[in-house]
Amino acid sequence: MSTVTAAPATAPAAGGSSPIMTHRQILFVIYGLMAGMFLSSLDQTIVGTAIRTIGDDLHGLDQQAWVTTAYLITSTITVPIYGKLSDIFGRRPLFIFGISVFILGSLLSSFSTSMLMLAGFRAFQGIGAGALMSLPLAIMGDILAPRERAKYQGYFFAVFGVSTVIGPLVGGLFAGANQILWVDGWRWVFLVNVPVGIIALGMVIVFLHLPKIAKHQSPRIDWWGATAVIVALVPLLLVAEQGRVWGWTSAGAIACYVIGAVGAVAFVLIEIAMKDDAIIPIKLFRSRTFSMATVIGVLVGFGMFGAMMTIPLYLQIVVGLNPTESGFASIPMVIGLMIAAMGSGAYTSRTGRYRIFPVTGTLFTAIGFLILTFMTPDKPLWFMMIGMFVVGLGLGQLMQTLVLASQNSVEPTEMGVASSAATFFRQIGGTLGTAIMLSVLFTVLPTNIVHSMADKSTLTSALDAALDPAVAEAPANAAIMKQLWNPVVDPIKSGIQKQLDDGAAQAKAAAGKAVTEKVTAAVQAQVDAGAIPAAAAPTVIAQQVAAATPAAETAALQAVADKAVASVVDGGVKVDWADQSQRTHWVDQLAPELTKQVKDGGSKAANVSSDATSDTSFLTGADPRLSQPFMAGFTSSAATIYWIGFAVILLAFVLTWFFRVPPLRQRSALQEQADNAGVSDTGTIRTHRA
Numbered sequence: 001m002s003t004v005t006a007a008p009a010t011a012p013a014a015g016g017s018s019p020i021m022t023h024r025q026i027l028f029v030i031y032g033l034m035a036g037m038f039l040s041s042l043d044q045t046i047v048g049t050a051i052r053t054i055g056d057d058l059h060g061l062d063q064q065a066w067v068t069t070a071y072l073i074t075s076t077i078t079v080p081i082y083g084k085l086s087d088i089f090g091r092r093p094l095f096i097f098g099i100s101v102f103i104l105g106s107l108l109s110s111f112s113t114s115m116l117m118l119a120g121f122r123a124f125q126g127i128g129a130g131a132l133m134s135l136p137l138a139i140m141g142d143i144l145a146p147r148e149r150a151k152y153q154g155y156f157f158a159v160f161g162v163s164t165v166i167g168p169l170v171g172g173l174f175a176g177a178n179q180i181l182w183v184d185g186w187r188w189v190f191l192v193n194v195p196v197g198i199i200a201l202g203m204v205i206v207f208l209h210l211p212k213i214a215k216h217q218s219p220r221i222d223w224w225g226a227t228a229v230i231v232a233l234v235p236l237l238l239v240a241e242q243g244r245v246w247g248w249t250s251a252g253a254i255a256c257y258v259i260g261a262v263g264a265v266a267f268v269l270i271e272i273a274m275k276d277d278a279i280i281p282i283k284l285f286r287s288r289t290f291s292m293a294t295v296i297g298v299l300v301g302f303g304m305f306g307a308m309m310t311i312p313l314y315l316q317i318v319v320g321l322n323p324t325e326s327g328f329a330s331i332p333m334v335i336g337l338m339i340a341a342m343g344s345g346a347y348t349s350r351t352g353r354y355r356i357f358p359v360t361g362t363l364f365t366a367i368g369f370l371i372l373t374f375m376t377p378d379k380p381l382w383f384m385m386i387g388m389f390v391v392g393l394g395l396g397q398l399m400q401t402l403v404l405a406s407q408n409s410v411e412p413t414e415m416g417v418a419s420s421a422a423t424f425f426r427q428i429g430g431t432l433g434t435a436i437m438l439s440v441l442f443t444v445l446p447t448n449i450v451h452s453m454a455d456k457s458t459l460t461s462a463l464d465a466a467l468d469p470a471v472a473e474a475p476a477n478a479a480i481m482k483q484l485w486n487p488v489v490d491p492i493k494s495g496i497q498k499q500l501d502d503g504a505a506q507a508k509a510a511a512g513k514a515v516t517e518k519v520t521a522a523v524q525a526q527v528d529a530g531a532i533p534a535a536a537a538p539t540v541i542a543q544q545v546a547a548a549t550p551a552a553e554t555a556a557l558q559a560v561a562d563k564a565v566a567s568v569v570d571g572g573v574k575v576d577w578a579d580q581s582q583r584t585h586w587v588d589q590l591a592p593e594l595t596k597q598v599k600d601g602g603s604k605a606a607n608v609s610s611d612a613t614s615d616t617s618f619l620t621g622a623d624p625r626l627s628q629p630f631m632a633g634f635t636s637s638a639a640t641i642y643w644i645g646f647a648v649i650l651l652a653f654v655l656t657w658f659f660r661v662p663p664l665r666q667r668s669a670l671q672e673q674a675d676n677a678g679v680s681d682t683g684t685i686r687t688h689r690a
Helices: 023-057 061-089 091-109 115-143 146-176 185-191 193-207 223-246 251-277 282-286 288-308 310-317 323-329 331-351 356-372 381-398 401-408 412-453 456-467 475-528 534-564 580-600 604-611 624-656 669-677
Strands: 002-005 212-215 567-569 572-574 684-687
Touching (some): 023 061, 023 310, 061 091, 091 115, 091 193, 115 401, 115 412, 146 185, 146 323, 185 193, 251 282, 282 412, 288 356, 288 401, 288 412, 323 381, 331 356, 331 381, 356 401, 401 412, 412 624, 456 580, 456 624, 475 624, 534 567, 534 572
Antiparallel strands (some): 002 684
16 A cells, blocks of 8 residues: 655646646746756756866876766666656655765766776766756656646756856856866866755755655565666677777677676566566567657667767867857757757647657757768858757757657656656667767777878978978977977978988088099199199198188088078088978978878878877967868768768658657646545545555
8 A cells, every 4th residue: 555645635637636736836846856957957068068178187088988978877877776766765865865976976076187087986976967867857747747848848948048058158167267266177167066066955855845655565676677787788888988999809899798788688587577666667668659769769869969979079179169169159059959849848738749849850950960061170160050050959859759758658657767768768879879979089080180181282281380480389389299290390300401411411522522633633733834843732732622622512512402492501401491482392392202101101190190189288279280180180080970970860760750659648647646546635645556
């Protein structure tokens, strides 16, 4: 037997029953949910904006997938666990627990000294984030009928919009500051969650009160299922991140495949055995609607999360925006998302129809990614903003409709597990997408940088700048010269100077020999004519050779310099790299050969490109000609990611044509349970179980 305690009836509900929650009580619950959502969304926008600065400072930008993936792994794994436990023990205590863990994880993250340490603390933070991701959807399903949610969506999107605008500003402020109160600026990206989280926790404790269900039987908790989820997901996500380093067919990778497959099979078998007590009951998949919504959700999560991770990096690395500016540059996507979400919500509330939105949502998202594939380093920012806006229009139509379909395909008592399952599988897609696509990005990036260097016009322009002392010695270019170009141009300069030194030595020797022969012949003629005594000839020859040699050597050196398009300096021949004509001559000579070496992998450029992906701070303020090969390489790599995102979302679009959705419920899940149980005069709902 279980007893549900509800608010006293205040007004008749649909079908003549009394509502268990008034409008005022619903608003209080929403205030609590908004506080938790604000904390979660603010964290994501701040960290996303500052991740490049964090990666550069900790010398591990190419390891950023660890930070992102670790957070997503733990938050994804805990989503269904929170959903199931909240069905058993109630939503409120688990929501409070999740926020508390999230705050502690944020505090620990601020003490990180490496990207791997940060990944560990973010993994702990993700344990709390799982509650913030899944429980609000379940609570909304509990207290609001599907067609009523549009009336309250404005509150949530207002929170989302405010956090999206504030997040980039705060994240950029922290990332751009060297220190704030004697603490590295980027560490405040995590520290700011502490006061915000405490406020959110207080609001949840005060406002989030739901009708309570007290069960007098000992529930079975699916710990084995939760363990199997971990065994299945962690190895697969690990190999997705590290496969490029280990090798996709290495022993470590194969071990991960096997362990992940065993974990997945064990999870399915355990869930079948646990029946209704499973964290994700298999019976949910008997519904074609739930199954199709799950598959589409995985695909949307994979394409969305994976491809979207490259946008802040692109805006900062290629476009050259600072963290704050890159955050604000993403606002068109947020605007598109809010317009589509609120528009689709209003239409659904008015008509009760929502079948069209999965179709149009995936179509718009695919078109948006297709637009992004045409990005080039010289494309204006507004072109990318158009792509982001279209992606936002698509995602806004998908965010609620897939969850609505999943929730309406199950019984009211399974609202929590259905909501968390929908979030869980979407997060799995997102986690895999993030790990795989970032792995692909940093796998193809060195190769694409080399390919961009192999472009003759790009290499010619960059080489001319790198050989120009005014450019190479500029303070703003010191870092990029050291990282990318000194390993290329220093051997070139040394090789050219050695050739010139050898040529100058040979010319001077030849000039000295010619002078000696000429003077000797002239003096001998004078000796034969009796003008000079024979005994004095050697002395005269030596004097005349010494006098004539400097001029002859100078003339010989000048001839060498003229032929080599160089200058005579201090008794030698050197290229004046500051002289435009000399530099242009040598660049024209060098570029074709260097291009061939880059293509063949014999140039230093092929070696330094892979090192340049772990810390991109050397690009800040650098001459555009010097950074152009990296920019072109990164753009090509990002385009690859957008093509993958486009293909995945296009597959989801095809599947939506076979997606059939159930009609929307007229009552909330709690109201249905209350009506089925019956409400006493004292406002107590009594539910009897066999």
